[in-house]
Each structure stands twice: as C-alpha cells, then as structure tokens.
Amino acid sequence: MPKMTIDEIKASVAAEIDRRSDDLIDIAKHILANPEPGFREQKTSKYVGDQFEKLNIPFESSIGLTGLKGVLEGGSSGPTVGVFGELDSLIVLGHPHADPLTNAAHACGHHAQIGNMLAVAVGLQAPGVLENLSGRVALLAVPAEEYIEIEYRDDLRVEGKLEFLGGTPEFIKSGAMDDVDLAMMTHTENRDWTHDGTIGVGATNNGMVAKRIQFLGVASHAGGSPHLGTNALNAANIALMGIHAQRETFRDHDTIRVHPIITQGGIAVSSVPADVRMETFVRGRTIDAYTSAAKKVDRALRAGAMAVGGRVKITTVSGYAPIQQDPLLTSIYEMNATPLVGDGNVVQMGHRSGSTDMGDVSQIMPAIHPYAAAATGKAHGDDYVVEDYELAVTTAGKAMAHTIVDLLSENGSRANEVISRFIPPMTKSQYLAFMRSLQSEEEYGE
Numbered sequence: 001m002p003k004m005t006i007d008e009i010k011a012s013v014a015a016e017i018d019r020r021s022d023d024l025i026d027i028a029k030h031i032l033a034n035p036e037p038g039f040r041e042q043k044t045s046k047y048v049g050d051q052f053e054k055l056n057i058p059f060e061s062s063i064g065l066t067g068l069k070g071v072l073e074g075g076s077s078g079p080t081v082g083v084f085g086e087l088d089s090l091i092v093l094g095h096p097h098a099d100p101l102t103n104a105a106h107a108c109g110h111h112a113q114i115g116n117m118l119a120v121a122v123g124l125q126a127p128g129v130l131e132n133l134s135g136r137v138a139l140l141a142v143p144a145e146e147y148i149e150i151e152y153r154d155d156l157r158v159e160g161k162l163e164f165l166g167g168t169p170e171f172i173k174s175g176a177m178d179d180v181d182l183a184m185m186t187h188t189e190n191r192d193w194t195h196d197g198t199i200g201v202g203a204t205n206n207g208m209v210a211k212r213i214q215f216l217g218v219a220s221h222a223g224g225s226p227h228l229g230t231n232a233l234n235a236a237n238i239a240l241m242g243i244h245a246q247r248e249t250f251r252d253h254d255t256i257r258v259h260p261i262i263t264q265g266g267i268a269v270s271s272v273p274a275d276v277r278m279e280t281f282v283r284g285r286t287i288d289a290y291t292s293a294a295k296k297v298d299r300a301l302r303a304g305a306m307a308v309g310g311r312v313k314i315t316t317v318s319g320y321a322p323i324q325q326d327p328l329l330t331s332i333y334e335m336n337a338t339p340l341v342g343d344g345n346v347v348q349m350g351h352r353s354g355s356t357d358m359g360d361v362s363q364i365m366p367a368i369h370p371y372a373a374a375a376t377g378k379a380h381g382d383d384y385v386v387e388d389y390e391l392a393v394t395t396a397g398k399a400m401a402h403t404i405v406d407l408l409s410e411n412g413s414r415a416n417e418v419i420s421r422f423i424p425p426m427t428k429s430q431y432l433a434f435m436r437s438l439q440s441e442e443e444y445g446e
Helices: 006-019 021-032 042-054 110-124 150-158 167-174 232-249 287-308 327-341 358-364 389-408 410-421 428-438
Strands: 059-063 067-073 076-086 134-142 182-184 199-201 207-216 261-264 275-284 311-320 346-348 440-445
Touching: 006 021, 006 110, 006 389, 021 042, 021 110, 021 389, 042 059, 042 067, 042 110, 042 134, 059 167, 067 110, 067 167, 076 110, 076 358, 076 389, 076 410, 110 134, 110 389, 134 167, 134 389, 134 410, 150 207, 150 275, 150 311, 167 358, 167 428, 182 327, 182 389, 182 410, 199 327, 207 232, 207 287, 232 275, 232 287, 275 287, 287 311, 287 440, 311 428, 327 346, 327 389, 327 410, 358 428, 389 410
Parallel strands: 076 134, 076 182, 199 346
Antiparallel strands: 059 067, 067 134, 207 275, 207 311, 261 275, 311 440
C-alpha cells in the first residue's frame, strides 16, 4: 500500500464514515431503544460485541462485568490511543425512550457515544489508513458510568464481584488500560451548555464520593405505642436538615453539590420506621473540597441518629476524580473539529458541577472529553433527547478519528509529544491507593 499524506488519510476516513453513516446511526438508535443501567448491560454488551465481530475487530469482554475492549493495529509500533464509549443508561421516569418495565432511559446520550466510538473504528478501517499509522487504537466500551443504584452496586462489591462502583475505575484496576497512553471520548450535550457552540472543549468537572446510608431504629405500633419505637425516618430527616445547615459553609468556588435521596422510608405506614435508607453524592471541584464536605455530611448523619437515639451505618465508596483535560491534545482535537463544524463553532467550556469517569482517566494519562451539542432538554431529565445524530455520531466520530490520524502519523510523533509533556497527577498505583483510601464503613449510635 503506497504511503498516503495526512490529508489523504483523513479524506479516506471521512468518506468511509459517511458511507456507513446510516448503519452507525442505526446502532446508536438500537441501543437507545434497549436501555440498561450500569453493570446490568448484558444486551448492550453483547450487541457491541456483535458489532466488533462484524468489523473483524478482536476484542475482550466481561471487563468490569460487562465491558469490552477492541483493538485496531497500525502498520508499525507506536503509542496506543483509547477511544471510550459508555454502555449504560440512567433510570428516568417519563422519558420518551424509557423501558416500560425498568424505567431505564438514555437521558445522557451514551448510546451516541457507542455510535461515535464505532464510527472511529469504521473510519480507521478504510483502505490504507491503518497501514499508514504507527501505534494502536483501543476501543473501550465501559459499563456503569452513571453512578446510580448505589445499594445494588455496593452489594456487588460486598460479594467480591467488584471493588469500585464505576466501570472505568474497574477497567483501570483490571489492567485493561495498562497499554493505553492517551484517551478521548465525545459526550452529547445541548447548545446552552456548550455556550451556543456546535462542539465544546476544555470543560472541567467536579469529582465526588458516594455514600450508602442506613438509619436503624426500633419498630413499634405507629398509632398505639410510638413511644416504644425509635423512628429512623426522623433520624434521616434531622440528618437532611443538618446537611442543609452546612450549605452556607460551602465556598462558591468549590462548587460543592450534596443531593441525597431516601430509597427506603419505612416498611409499613402502621409501623414506626426502623430501617431507613439513603444514598448521596458529595461533589466538589477539587479532591480537598469534596473530601472536606464529606466530613461535614458525616457529622450531620451521625447527628440525626444521636438525636432520636438510633443508629446509622455510613458506607463511603470512592466515586470519580475531577477531570483534567490535556491542553495540547485539546488543541490537536480542535484543529480537526473546526473544519467539520465551521470556524467559531468549537468553543471553550467552563466548569461543570457534574462528574465523569473520564476524570479518573485524566489523572493517569492525557485525556480529552469534548461535547457535541446534538441534544435538546435537560441532561438526566425526562426531556433529554439526541436530535442531531449526524453531529452526535458521524461528525463526532470524524473529529476523533482525524485527531488520531494526526497523533499516529509520522511515527506517532504528535502522540509522543503529548505524552512527553504530560505530568500525571497520579500513577496507576497512586490512583488505586487514593481510591481505596476514600472507602470506609462506620456505625454510630446507641
């Protein structure tokens, strides 16, 4: 195969993605119609595996229970670029594409991520492309990015099936990313969040820890003998008020977010609630910010139990680290995205107070997490719907694939430059030690 110029390679990549555009969008829509929450994505995982097989891409499965990793080999050795797509859905009542039995729904656009990840694979398999690249591309279909159903996942941890409650930390722990040198993925969003740009880059995100909480009291007849009971629901309500009382101590710059829910408020209305369960995140811009806020939340939880004479069990599990987007990798991506969407349509985004597992990846390697403004509605809401599938799947795929071409052409010189300039906040072993240090179990009360 004759040597191709970078422009010729990119033209071949784009033409192949365009040729397969309908198929790629259909894949995303199939996943939309079959949503599954994290660590339950058996159908989605098998479906993505089927797509790898159709593309003759060798892959591993069952990573972090349901995750997959496919690999494309370049014509010569060099760095490995990881391209992520997320398998899981949320659970959102009333979403137009919700599963009628489980209420699972793709209200964050993960189905489009799988589509644009596979678009990268399709484009790079165009004739002559891989032969002209030095290195490899890892296609990482990760489970359980949406950090929900904490009790269910924590039970998997207790059973020894997981250590961490998110799919990407499980990928890192398992060694599935040991051979990956830099990483990227494209999320969907609406234009409000991308400051009216078609593609947003450079956003930062909060990190977080999660808590599984159980208030324990004493059951008794709620009408006839409440004085003989200990009301665990009252303990939970006092704890919630204690958390609210802390909010004025959270600094605006730290963007602390604490948003608990009660998942079990009692067993029967005629019985004093003796087993009340809650879940919450504690998020913040920096590790110091959210770990400090988490201590205040724990104080409020203990105070609720103490006030009614009950007990509280607090299980803290590590969540996600704040994201650090690599500036050089961002600039290479921006140069490739701009011709696809037009001058002025790739915009810098600011800080976002949600969290993402790409924050964990960015702690140990250069990473980017651009957003394609292809959706309408509120993220995680019942009106969040991807409308522009060409942007979400094919354009997003082209932007990442063209970036990979720049990175792995010319003996991978640009990728090696990105890697050499990157100063990792943590090594893999330091990251795992940090995540494990966040996990704790405490029981307090009478």
